[in-house]
Amino acid sequence: MAARRALSLLGKVARDIHRVEVAQRIQLAAVLGSAALLLAGCAVGRGGSELAPSGLGDAGSGSSSGSGSGTRAGTSSGSSSGSASGGGSGFAGDAGPGAPCDPAAVVDVCAPGGLVCDGTRRVCRLPGAGEQCSLSVGCASTPANLGCYQVALSGTPETVCLVPCTSLDSSGCPYGTSCGDPDLPGFCSAMGAQTCTPWSSCSLGPGLAGTCVPDGTHTICLAVGQQSGDYGPCNPGAMNAQVAQLCRAGSVCQASALTLGQPAATGFCFPLCDLDGGIGDGGLCGAEAHCSQPSPDAYGVCLPGRPCDLWPSTCAVYEVCAPDSPDAFSGGCLPYGPDAGHPGAACTPPTSVVRESPCAGSACLPSDGGYACTPLCDLADGGQPYCHGQVCTPLSASDVQAVVGACR
Numbered sequence: 486m487a488a489r490r491a492l493s494l495l496g497k498v499a500r501d502i503h504r505v506e507v508a509q510r511i512q513l514a515a516v517l518g519s520a521a522l523l524l525a526g527c528a529v530g531r532g533g534s535e536l537a538p539s540g541l542g543d544a545g546s547g548s549s550s551g552s553g554s555g556t557r558a559g560t561s562s563g564s565s566s567g568s569a570s571g572g573g574s575g576f577a578g579d580a581g582p583g584a585p586c587d588p589a590a591v592v593d594v595c596a597p598g599g600l601v602c603d604g605t606r607r608v609c610r611l612p613g614a615g616e617q618c619s620l621s622v623g624c625a626s627t628p629a630n631l632g633c634y635q636v637a638l639s640g641t642p643e644t645v646c647l648v649p650c651t652s653l654d655s656s657g658c659p660y661g662t663s664c665g666d667p668d669l670p671g672f673c674s675a676m677g678a679q680t681c682t683p684w685s686s687c688s689l690g691p692g693l694a695g696t697c698v699p700d701g702t703h704t705i706c707l708a709v710g711q712q713s714g715d716y717g718p719c720n721p722g723a724m725n726a727q728v729a730q731l732c733r734a735g736s737v738c739q740a741s742a743l744t745l746g747q748p749a750a751t752g753f754c755f756p757l758c759d760l761d762g763g764i765g766d767g768g769l770c771g772a773e774a775h776c777s778q779p780s781p782d783a784y785g786v787c788l789p790g791r792p793c794d795l796w797p798s799t800c801a802v803y804e805v806c807a808p809d810s811p812d813a814f815s816g817g818c819l820p821y822g823p824d825a826g827h828p829g830a831a832c833t834p835p836t837s838v839v840r841e842s843p844c845a846g847s848a849c850l851p852s853d854g855g856y857a858c859t860p861l862c863d864l865a866d867g868g869q870p871y872c873h874g875q876v877c878t879p880l881s882a883s884d885v886q887a888v889v890g891a892c893r
Contacts, residue, residue, distance in 0.1 A: 584608060588607065600612065601616050614673075615645065618646045627722065631646055653690065655706070659723075681705075707737060710723075712733060719732050719738035721739060737784050741755075744856075745861075746879075758785045772791070774790065775817050795814040803820060807819045808861070825844055833849070859892060859893065872892035
């Protein structure tokens, strides 16, 4: 069970990385006006202006080393404590990369080709870290050295996309993972060794410092980077050794949805906090922030605004309660200025973590090809309290847990 949980967490890391890459490619293509760029599979790295492979279209290449022997599927070779074979011989079936799929369908049209259905883009793609794979097809090309390996999970052999590592060096592991997981020896895991002391210093390899951070269910040695400002940009798809793209001690680099209900697509440095009292029950967030932990296995992070409830609003005059996610009515009180738009007015979507609302008494949401200040509503209460004849609709068709909707 522990090994499967490690893979589940690793898959969550991979999906966040994938969302960031997709958003970066789309944004860059819009700037350059080039549809060809999307087909080329490129992404902008947060550490600079160079283009980097997106990892959406091939099975990877390169070499890696680990604590055993085996050959990785695809066009690369490496060694690990698991075993694998294959040479990347194409896709079985009709559904290749980019083919449309339904993540909720009973029959997975992507699986016969060794692919997975992307829940955000709803197309078939190569599997990422922590996802099951085919030895003959392989895995996505990012993160570096990702390969398809056969490992024993709870005594059952399975083929999974993993990054190999050595027990003393996690520098080549993706951010948020490390070596030393007893259930996945020789591979980077979101569980790691689980031997560090919460909120103390730890090591991820020679000269590579980390901070031991609990996420509600276990601890992980999180790489310490050089990005110093709260809510500054970072790259959650970086490797542990890429410290210039990661956050200072006391912060975590996470992909964030800047618009309520949209996929998490951009990385920012969020100050860490602990609702269970590990560092003061969120007290270190400051007077104008609140501690948010969206699920028991998530990091507690400080978000802008004093804590509030959406209904009835507990915010002051000239403030609006911005929910942390569509799945809860709690959030933070954000101020808005005299130029803030009223419901129905056009608004500009944010490009960084929102600290001041562009809308008064509403949220800036996609609307008819643009963005408009849109009242929020309770999906379970028939559009109350603010729809006034409009229909309360879900913010995202894929979020089945959502309780907050939009009046449209």
